[in-house]
Each structure stands twice: as C-alpha cells, then as structure tokens.
Amino acid sequence: MINELGNIFLSISATLSLCMFGIIFLKNRLASDTRLLLCRNFSYITSVLIAISFFVLAYAFLTDDFSLRYVANNSNINLESIYKFSAVWGAHEGSILLWVFVMSVWCSLIAIFSKSMPKAIVADMLSIMGLLLLFFLIFILFSSNPFDRIFPIPSNGRDLNPLLQDPGLIIHPPMLYIGYVGTSVPFVFAIAILLNEKIKIEWISWLRKWVISSWMFLTVGISLGSWWAYHELGWGGWWFWDPVENASFMPWLAITALLHSLIVSEKRGIFINWSILLSILTFSLSLLGTFLVRSGILVSVHAFANDPERGLYILLFLTIIIGSSLTLYFLKSKSLIFYKEYSVSSKEFLLLLNNLFLTITTFAILIGTLYPLVTSSLNLGKISVGAPYFNFIFAALTLPIVFLMSPAIFSSWSKSNYKRLVKKLGFILFYSIIIAYVFLNIYYDSDIFIVCLAIALAIFTILSSVLKIYQVSKISDGKKIIQKICNIPSSSLSNLLSHIGIGVLIIGITVSNYYSIHKEIVMNKNSEITIKDVSIKFVDVQTKLSRNYSSQVGVFDAYQDNNYFISFFPEKRTYNIQKNIMTEAAIDSNLFRDIYVALGENIGIDSWVVRIYYKPYIQFLWYGVGLMILGGLFGIFGRNKIVKKLTNVT
Numbered sequence: 001m002i003n004e005l006g007n008i009f010l011s012i013s014a015t016l017s018l019c020m021f022g023i024i025f026l027k028n029r030l031a032s033d034t035r036l037l038l039c040r041n042f043s044y045i046t047s048v049l050i051a052i053s054f055f056v057l058a059y060a061f062l063t064d065d066f067s068l069r070y071v072a073n074n075s076n077i078n079l080e081s082i083y084k085f086s087a088v089w090g091a092h093e094g095s096i097l098l099w100v101f102v103m104s105v106w107c108s109l110i111a112i113f114s115k116s117m118p119k120a121i122v123a124d125m126l127s128i129m130g131l132l133l134l135f136f137l138i139f140i141l142f143s144s145n146p147f148d149r150i151f152p153i154p155s156n157g158r159d160l161n162p163l164l165q166d167p168g169l170i171i172h173p174p175m176l177y178i179g180y181v182g183t184s185v186p187f188v189f190a191i192a193i194l195l196n197e198k199i200k201i202e203w204i205s206w207l208r209k210w211v212i213s214s215w216m217f218l219t220v221g222i223s224l225g226s227w228w229a230y231h232e233l234g235w236g237g238w239w240f241w242d243p244v245e246n247a248s249f250m251p252w253l254a255i256t257a258l259l260h261s262l263i264v265s266e267k268r269g270i271f272i273n274w275s276i277l278l279s280i281l282t283f284s285l286s287l288l289g290t291f292l293v294r295s296g297i298l299v300s301v302h303a304f305a306n307d308p309e310r311g312l313y314i315l316l317f318l319t320i321i322i323g324s325s326l327t328l329y330f331l332k333s334k335s336l337i338f339y340k341e342y343s344v345s346s347k348e349f350l351l352l353l354n355n356l357f358l359t360i361t362t363f364a365i366l367i368g369t370l371y372p373l374v375t376s377s378l379n380l381g382k383i384s385v386g387a388p389y390f391n392f393i394f395a396a397l398t399l400p401i402v403f404l405m406s407p408a409i410f411s412s413w414s415k416s417n418y419k420r421l422v423k424k425l426g427f428i429l430f431y432s433i434i435i436a437y438v439f440l441n442i443y444y445d446s447d448i449f450i451v452c453l454a455i456a457l458a459i460f461t462i463l464s465s466v467l468k469i470y471q472v473s474k475i476s477d478g479k480k481i482i483q484k485i486c487n488i489p490s491s492s493l494s495n496l497l498s499h500i501g502i503g504v505l506i507i508g509i510t511v512s513n514y515y516s517i518h519k520e521i522v523m524n525k526n527s528e529i530t531i532k533d534v535s536i537k538f539v540d541v542q543t544k545l546s547r548n549y550s551s552q553v554g555v556f557d558a559y560q561d562n563n564y565f566i567s568f569f570p571e572k573r574t575y576n577i578q579k580n581i582m583t584e585a586a587i588d589s590n591l592f593r594d595i596y597v598a599l600g601e602n603i604g605i606d607s608w609v610v611r612i613y614y615k616p617y618i619q620f621l622w623y624g625v626g627l628m629i630l631g632g633l634f635g636i637f638g639r640n641k642i643v644k645k646l647t648n649v650t
Helices: 002-026 032-062 069-074 081-089 092-112 119-143 167-182 184-196 201-232 243-268 272-294 308-336 347-377 387-410 418-443 449-474 481-486 490-515 619-637 641-649
Strands: 517-524 528-531 534-545 549-560 563-568 571-575 581-584 586-589 593-604 607-616
Touching (some): 002 119, 032 069, 032 081, 032 092, 032 119, 069 092, 081 092, 081 167, 092 119, 092 167, 092 184, 119 184, 119 308, 167 201, 167 243, 167 272, 184 201, 184 272, 201 581, 243 272, 243 347, 272 308, 272 347, 347 387, 387 449, 418 449, 449 490, 490 607, 490 619, 528 607, 534 593, 534 607, 549 586, 549 593, 549 607, 563 586, 571 593, 581 593
Antiparallel strands (some): 534 549, 586 593, 593 607
8 A cells, every 4th residue: 555655646746746837827816925935835745745755665675565566677585775775766767756856856945945036036946847847747657657566466576687786876876866957957047037037146146056066966976977887897997988978978068068157147247148048958958868868769788768658758848848948048038138348368258168168069979979869760870979989079179178277267357467367377388298298208108199288288277276276375364274275265166176176087087098008818727917017816716695696706816016915806796586797896996096807707617808907097087076076065065164163173
C-alpha cells in the first residue's frame, strides 16, 4: 500500500502544478499578493508531496520490494545498502523522479528567498515553474512511472548496472541534476521579465546568486563525472567527448557566459536583453541534454533509456518551450535594451568578447554533437565526429577566452587607460611565457608551441589574478594577510579565485594530455616494468569474493631508487547476476603525478595484459575545480564568517 502513496502524491502534485501554472492567467482578476500567496503555498505542498514519493521509492529499494518493476530491474538482495539507495536514480524512471524532486526544491527556494523581488514577478516565476513541473510529472505518470507493479513478483532483482556500483553514483548525478535543474531559475526569471516588460538593476543582483549556485553545482557534477570515469573505467582518461558528456558541458558554457553577462548588466545596466536570451538558451540546452540521454537516438554509457516514445515526448516539450520562449523574447526584448557608451579598452567590451567566444564554443560543440545524429536520422550515412574535431575547436576558441581574462581583470568600466593596461599586462605575459618555456624544457624536454601557449596563458591568468588580489588587499584595513583577503569585496574575490582555478585546470589538462606515458604490455609473475623513475613488479593475482561479485585482484609492488614505496591492487570484477566484467584501477597520487595501474585480460597461466599510466599534473584538474567551487561559494555567501573566525583564532 505504501508504494501506491507514491503514485497518489505524484498525481496530486501534478494537479497542484497545473493550478500553480493556471494562476498566471488570473493576473487581471487577482491581486499580486493573492497570486503570490497561492503560488507559494502550492509550491511548498508540491515539494513535500514529491519528496514523500521520492523517499517511498527509496524505502522500496532498501526493503527489497521487487513488486515494483523498477526495483526488480535495478536492485538485488545482495546489493549494498548505500547502492540500493543510490539506485533510486540509477536508471531512467528514478532519474526523472530525482529531476522533479530537485525542481520542486528549487521552486520552493524561489518562494522562500524572493522577498526582495516584486510580488508580481515572483508569482509569474512560480507559475512558470509550475508548468515545468507539470510536464515532468505527466512524463513520469504516463511514460516513466517507477511505481509500476510487476506480477509475478520475482524472488530477486536483476541487480544494479555494475558500472553504477561505485561511490560516484552516490553524488555525481544529484550534483549534476541540481545544476541542470538550477538553470530553470534564470529561465523563469527571464520569462517573467519579458511578460512584465520591466526590469531593475537590483533584480539582476538577486538573480546572479542563483546563477552562481547553478553554475557551481554543474561544475561539481561534471568534475565528479570525470573523476568517476577516470577511476572506474580503467582507460586512464577523464573526458571522451561523448555526446552525453557534451550535453552536460554545453549548459555549463552557456551559464558561464550568462554569469559574465550578468556582471555587466548589474554594474552598467546594459546587455540585459542578451542576459535574458542566455537565460533561455541555457535552460534549453539542459532540456536538450535530457532529450539526448533519454531518446534512444545515441549509444552511450550515460544513456538512461532507449524508448523512442519517451524521446518524442521530451522533444515535443523541448520544441514548445524553446519556440514559445524565443518568440516571446523577440516580441518583448526591445523594451529591455539600454544604451551606454563604452570603448574597446573597457571591461564591458572584453566581457562582450568573452560572451562571444563562449557562445560560439557552445554552438560548435552542439553542431559536432548533433550532426551525426541528424545525418543518421535522414539516412545520409553514418558520420563520426570524434575527439580531434572537439579538441581543435575547443583549443581554438577557448585559448582566446583565457587570454582575455587578464585584461578584463585590470580594465575599468566605460574606458581604460590602454597604454597603462598594455604595459602592466605585457610584463606579466612576458614572464609567463618565460616560466612556461623553462618549465617545459627542464621537466619534459619539449617546447611544443600549442602546449607552451596554453601553459603560458594559464600562468598569465594565475599571476594576473594573484596580483589583483594583492593590489586590492593592500588597500584594505586588515593587518594580517588572511584578514586583508577577507576584506576584498566578495564578488571580486569570487571572480579571481575562479580565474585562478581555471588557470590551474588548464595546466592539469595540458600537461597530463601531452606528457602522459602509457604502457600496455603482457606481464608474468615476478616480471617488472619501469615507467618514468618507478619500477613496478607483478607479484601475484588473488581471488576476492564479495556479496554480489567475485574479483581477480592483481598485486603490484612499486619501487623508486630501489626502495619499496607502495603496492597497487587493481581489480577485475565479475558480477554474479548480470555477469558484467568491470575494471577497478589502482592509483597512487601526489601533487605532481598519478601512477595508474589497471588489470586487463588473462591471456594464459600467470600472464595478464596490464595497462600502466604515468600522468603528470593530472591532480591539477581537481585542484582547479576546487578553487572554482571556492570562488562560487564566495560569490553566493560573501565573506564567510567562518573564515573570519579562523582568522581571529590564528
């Protein structure tokens, strides 16, 4: 009976969402106070009901209730409890329920944290959120219901996809979904602004924190997915330009452009119509990602469903949302255009160039992702657009973005002193090139132009940001360095930390991609291989039994300067139910490198294929992301009181 509650509460939530959306048509009959009160109450009740449905499904997993088809297909008696809970969103039906749950939470947060906004605007925003909720709830109830029953009831389930039996499943999808769904906030804001044909600068300030929140969760979600792929699949990589990977990356690029556009809109009152358009496009790209994952038109380890009917439903909604939103934009956006003069040396112009390159990059990736799908659908032949295209496009379009970061940091609004700007940045760029050249020639005996350029621009960004932090902190009243940093305006500190993070990230990507060492060989017991300055000895292969899988565990001892320093235990797992074979890599990490060992195929008695990677500076990827997240936190919460308390303690 408890499972029926999930269905009932979802049905009630759909009804309330319809009512919430319907309130937008009563603008001329109800006062703004009344409309807002109704929308807020509907949003709170809907959030609670959807939350109950979500946890009812989680309870079904934890209690091995195989009367539900979704549980029977994605769980097993012997599955660990933590994976039983995360299996709730491990397949299509549950992932949509998670999506709806997250969207209802975002809706309630808008209702709670919108006291500074006009009541009419907030009421319209909540009404539009009601429409979005209604779409996904109908999708769940009629096409993707996780509470569907199965008969006869099986005694055991088919088990969760072995690829998903990893800690990455616990946090990666929720973080990514929070970011995905968070793009709905600027979308509903944009639609509400267009409907009311008015906007004030203080409203932009309110929106910016919501956009930062969504950007931050998208950043965390994408980086966790890369970390998961790096550790789980045994291929030594972290990004494959998979269509579904691209589908998550495109909204990130768009919302990054939106963030920079909002800065100009908030500070100068211009680019407002462009910010509105980017808000629409960002959410549209999130919906496109949902369509790609669930349409069945592509093959991917990330794909959730292969039912064309589901994909058609999402495509129809995507078409309606994008079409109606863009139509409304082109009809109403002229009233939001404000003109102010600025020079080509101003911060406005540099941020405009930033937006231009980010937008072009987004659509270049979009074309590369969709083109093979379009040609295949039209029977024009199968065309593969792979990593070479995306790597070239990404490098060609993002390196100018990185170059523009430093001038944007030191430029002024309206007009900058061009000569002073060039003089200051010229010295920083010169030293950045020298540092990059010396670094590459000393440590890697290589000076590949594109590598040297990327590293130099990354260092250029880092040094410029650090110098700006030093200059701003120098004029603050604090005496201690941490106090001075804490006194920097939070928006500036947020931007600078994020830029430093991007610089660190680029160093990690560039060095690890160009100077990684990869060896794939057949090893016998007691054989050795040397990679870089590390000798790795194949000791043994042992058998390990777990609750729902058995594994072959390789034992490898590593020596440096003839001294033992660590053992590696890579696994080859065979899962009991689905009989899938999964590779679990063993990785030793320090600040400047990873040693990565993966066990391949058994090709004879005591003979195994072994993949070993030496990946320099790959940890800089995660350090860079960490700095970006820290910047995002400063952008949302301002100067953290906890940091100040720590400062007082020190």
